Amino acid sequence: MQEVVITGIGIACPLGVGRADVWSTIENRQSGVRSLPHLVEANYPVPIGGVVPDFEPKQYVKPRKSLKVMCRETQLGFTAAEFAWEDAALAEAIFDPDRIGVVLGTNSLRSEIDELAGIFRAACKEQKFDIRRWSEGMRELYPLWMLKYLPNMTACHVGIAHDCRGPNNSIIHGDVSSLHAMIEAADVIARGHADIMIAGGASSMLSLVDLAWHGGARMSRRIEDPAGACRPFDADRSGAVGSEGSAVFVLESRAHAQQRGVKIQASLLGYGRRCEPCADTKQPTGQSIGQAIEAALTMSQMSANDIGHVNAHGLGTCEDDAIEAQKIEQILGDVPVTALKSFMGNLGAAGGAAELAISLMGLEQGLVPPTLNYEKADPACPVNVVTKPQAPTSPIVLALNHKLTGQASALLVRAE
Numbered sequence: 001m002q003e004v005v006i007t008g009i010g011i012a013c014p015l016g017v018g019r020a021d022v023w024s025t026i027e028n029r030q031s032g033v034r035s036l037p038h039l040v041e042a043n044y045p046v047p048i049g050g051v052v053p054d055f056e057p058k059q060y061v062k063p064r065k066s067l068k069v070m071c072r073e074t075q076l077g078f079t080a081a082e083f084a085w086e087d088a089a090l091a092e093a094i095f096d097p098d099r100i101g102v103v104l105g106t107n108s109l110r111s112e113i114d115e116l117a118g119i120f121r122a123a124c125k126e127q128k129f130d131i132r133r134w135s136e137g138m139r140e141l142y143p144l145w146m147l148k149y150l151p152n153m154t155a156c157h158v159g160i161a162h163d164c165r166g167p168n169n170s171i172i173h174g175d176v177s178s179l180h181a182m183i184e185a186a187d188v189i190a191r192g193h194a195d196i197m198i199a200g201g202a203s204s205m206l207s208l209v210d211l212a213w214h215g216g217a218r219m220s221r222r223i224e225d226p227a228g229a230c231r232p233f234d235a236d237r238s239g240a241v242g243s244e245g246s247a248v249f250v251l252e253s254r255a256h257a258q259q260r261g262v263k264i265q266a267s268l269l270g271y272g273r274r275c276e277p278c279a280d281t282k283q284p285t286g287q288s289i290g291q292a293i294e295a296a297l298t299m300s301q302m303s304a305n306d307i308g309h310v311n312a313h314g315l316g317t318c319e320d321d322a323i324e325a326q327k328i329e330q331i332l333g334d335v336p337v338t339a340l341k342s343f344m345g346n347l348g349a350a351g352g353a354a355e356l357a358i359s360l361m362g363l364e365q366g367l368v369p370p371t372l373n374y375e376k377a378d379p380a381c382p383v384n385v386v387t388k389p390q391a392p393t394s395p396i397v398l399a400l401n402h403k404l405t406g407q408a409s410a411l412l413v414r415a416e
Contacts, residue, residue, distance in 0.1 A: 003187040006266040006413070007257050008088025008250030010080040010200075011357045013049030014243050014344040018083055023361045025343070026369050027389075031227035033241050042208070046216040048208050048226040050243025052076060066157060069147040073111050073244070076156035077202025077350075078161070080246035084198065085162065087263050088250035094122035101166030101194045102155045103185040104248070105177025105201035105349045108394035109149040115142060137150035141401040144358065149360040154202050166194040175313070176273075176401045177201055177349035178247070179356075183271045185251050188309040195256040200249050205242035207311075218317055228373050231338030232314030233321050233385050235378035240316050243345030248352035266360055269396065270300025276406040285333075288408035289400070290400040293331050296410040302312045304332045307385065307412075308394030309368045311359045313401050314339025315346060318380075324402065325381035332398075337391070342372035352401040356413065359397045363415035368392050 011018065014032025015025040025032065032050040034341030039047035059077040061067055070078065081102075085091065085355040117199025123133040147153065159168045167188050172179045178201025185199035220229040220239035231237040255266050275287040297303065310332065312326055328337060340355045348352055362369040367389040374385045395415040402408035 002190045002253040002255065004189050004251055005254045005257050005264045006253050006268070006360070007250050007262045007358065008084040008090070009265065009357050010083025011247040011354060012052050012055065012076050012079045013245030013247065013347065013354050015133040016053060017055060017079065019357070019361055022358065023365070026358060026362070029370070029372065031372060032227055032243070033226045035226050044211060044216070046219040046221065046223060047061070048223050048229055051159040051206065051240060052245055058381055061167060062161070064084040064128045068339050069144050069153070071156065073106060073109055073204050074157060075203050076153070076244065076246040077104060077106070077248065078157050080200065080202065081158045081198055084248040084250050090250065095196060095259055097165045098313045099166055099194050099198040100164045101188060102159045102198045103167070103169045103171065103181045103188070104155040104156055104158070104199065105173065105181040105203070105353070106151050107203040107349045108172060109151050110207035111145070111149055113208050115145065125225070154195070158198055164198065169287045172349070173407060175348060175351055176407045176409040178351065178353035179399060179401050179411050180273065181354065182189050182249065182251070183273065183409070184413060185269050189251060189253050194254055196249060197251045199251055200353040201322070202246035203347055203349035204244035205245050205346055205348040220316060221343045230316040230342050231373040232312065232316050232342050232371060233375040233378065233381040234324055234374045237318060237321060241341070241345035243347050245344070245347045245354055246350050247357040249353065249357070260279060264416050266413050267416045269302065269414055270296045270298070270301040271411045271412065272296040274408050278406040282404045283324060284402070284404065284406050286327045288406055289324055289402050290327040290331055291396065292408040295402070296412045300412045302396070302412060304335065305352060306394060306396055307332055307335050307369060307398050308396050309336040309338060309359070310339050310393035311397055311399045312339045312357050313370070314341050316341060317320060320379045320404070322380040325401070326384040329382045334384045336368055336386045338369050338386045339356070339371045339391060340369060342374070352399055352409065356397070356411070360413070360415055362389070363397065366391060383403055390414045398399065
């Protein structure tokens with residue numbers, strides 16, 4: 001089996017665009033969560049979130065005509081992939097296009113409300129909606145609308161832009177999607193089916209369609225203090241915060257990376273993917289979290305003492321954090337834990353990749369990135385939360401994601 005390494009990292013998230021901007025924001029302990037004017041104007045009950053600052057897609061998307069068929073999530077994913085491509089020095093590389101592929105995690109992509117307004121207006125008669133006029137209203141829809149919102153389009157645009165003719169796939173699995181995408185991409189390389197894979201995620205938890213559907217359920221109500229709203233593992237945590245963004249990695253076989261002389265930034269050691277049956281009740285016990293951690297340790301032949309820090313899911317809700325913290329402590333003991341949603345909120349499907357990217361940036365600086373807003377310990381969360389940047393005891397990070405319907409993913413990575 002081929003050993004899989006990371007040679008490029010690209011990121012666009014509420015902390016900035018590009019790794020330099022993002023790490024500078026972390027160093028300065030600045031939150032990417034803020035009050036969002038469009039949600040305030042809509043009188044939404046939780047008008048806060050994390051948006052990518054000063055993002056201008058025309059700077060990064062080429063050809064520009066592609067923007068006509070790219071929603072914002074795809075634009076962010078394409079941008080992060082461009083940064084990763086440059087970081088891995090692939091622009092100057094000679095490679096077989098049949099041996100390079102793309103696997104990205106994403107959410108179901110939701111249409112912008114204004115793109116649907118014409119349909120509803122046409123389906124109304126005397127200011128009353130009439131479902132029988134829906135077909136007539138559909139004529140008002142932008143003809144290429146579906147090409148903007150198919151969830152596989154981000155991976156397709158990245159593949160087309162760089163003539164990646166190898167495996168191309170998209171994983172839509174909620175908050176575990178981007179770690180699952182990285183694992184799938186690593187498996188493709190390990191099996192010898194590709195030399196290079198572009199992997200990560202791009203998503204948003206701020207679509208008005210989704211926000212209207214959920215009505216602010218499980219979200220933090222600390223709207224008067226947006227920067228302090230997401231408080232993973234803290235005794236005063238009150239809920240999650242939605243955000244948007246993307247992080248993308250270039251994965252290669254070690255042999256291929258060495259052959260082209262590129263810097264190897266990290267290596268993938270092992271992983272675990274598990275699920276417990278709670279999709280109906282939405283009351284997970286943490287069984288899948290524990291099993292995923294143990295599977296990653298077994299695959300990598302590592303012990304708890306080998307782990308330098310855990311990059312936790314750290315959603316900021318009372319129930320999720322307690323379940324996760326107890327499993328981490330049970331299996332890994334007093335390992336340092338960081339939770340980066342405290343800086344930027346929950347990116348959804350892209351969250352795991354973005355959080356791992358920041359951990360690797362920190363390890364490059366000889367630091368474990370800190371957690372914001374952790375002020376008071378909660379006995380229900382018996383973990384060693386990192387509140388200030390500290391030197392790692394090991395260059396190995398365990399990235400962890402899980403979701404309310406029982407899925408969990410753990411990925412062990414060693415910085416080099």
